[in-house]
Amino acid sequence: MTPSPKTAPDASRRSERSRRAILDAALELVGETGYQRLTIEAIAARAGVGKQTIYRWWPSKAAVLLDAFAALGEEAAAGETELPDTGDLEADLKLVLRTTVDELNSPRFDAAYRALAAESIVNPEVCAHFVERILEPQLRLYAQRLARAQQAGHIRPDIDPRTALELLTGPLTHRWLLRTLPLTHEYADAVVELTLRGLAHG
Amino acid sequence: MTPSPKTAPDASRRSERSRRAILDAALELVGETGYQRLTIEAIAARAGVGKQTIYRWWPSKAAVLLDAFAALGEEAAAGETELPDTGDLEADLKLVLRTTVDELNSPRFDAAYRALAAESIVNPEVCAHFVERILEPQLRLYAQRLARAQQAGHIRPDIDPRTALELLTGPLTHRWLLRTLPLTHEYADAVVELTLRGLAHG
């Protein structure tokens, strides 16, 4: 029996050229017109592609954007499989959070990331994919680094690394998403210092 | 000269009955069908109102929902102009954050709050109104309570209350929005404990 209700398309005959053109067009358009006005029709026109080619491979515009953003992230983070570990946890975390701040402030990431976050908030299915595909791989790096710090005695042993992690990233995303105040390196540093003083041993 | 380009409608002749019906219908529908499928047409039909009556008074469905949610919040928080202050900062914060957790988990608030957050992320104008109208009043209460704790010497004097505040609420909203893990009282307690240990004097 076939897994899909409608016979699934043959992925081996898929046009890589069209796939890339669609992902690129989606990223361009979401930056130009915003997520609300982003339409499948416009993506198809910009990519020089039939609409059916999009509907054949993706269930929604959010799914297209998710793939596009994932490809973007994989290019940027090619090879970076670990967070820095100089032994100085505070300095390492500041470095990484500053990088995150720069990414969130970069126009190239901003529009697509916002679109996916917004869609995830009101759409549990997209949310699950977004978390699994984009968020989890990033957070896992943090969690590993925190676990190592815990083994080294720099963080109290009774603390759940996931909770510690959210204490660091939560305030950043909160300020970024709701634009309450500008997102700066100084803020990233302050979050690390204040949070660590609660997590640090002794 | 009139302030608006198109002559503004006369607010004194506005139908209060229609206004309430529209706000109620918007809240109902966003709970039933979700924000994506919420349409002005459906709101008008449910409220027994002409579409023009909505377009005359609101610029978008997000604006309608914002008013509806604000009215909902004002009912719920009628009179609550201050956070509890028993002198025990940790206990007070746990109590309040637990209440916030309950609200976020309550179906009555969830759908509308998510819709407004999602819209705010991709729409700076709605975001500004959302922050000013909904978020700021809540956060101001926290900020006041933290400032008093600071005066009482329970929080280090060099800490910006806004930053301290985001350390508390950021992790909660993060987990709520992205559904990474369930949002519980235990989590609220953990956030307060871990955060305070960084903020507490000595």
Next chain:
DNA sequence: CTGAGCCGAGACGGTTCGTCTCGAACGCCA
């Protein structure tokens, strides 16, 4: 060489948009 399947292109009916036009109901002001 032949056929199945993806491709670009775009027609199609359905839905919602935001505007506009009715006659009816309402409330301010004479």
Next chain:
DNA sequence: TGGCGTTCGAGACGAACCGTCTCGGCTCAG
């Protein structure tokens, strides 16, 4: 009290986009 301007409910209207479909053209497997 009567008149008049404005909002009201209702719905028609063209435009935009939806998701499905049909059509030739092209590519690859057998």
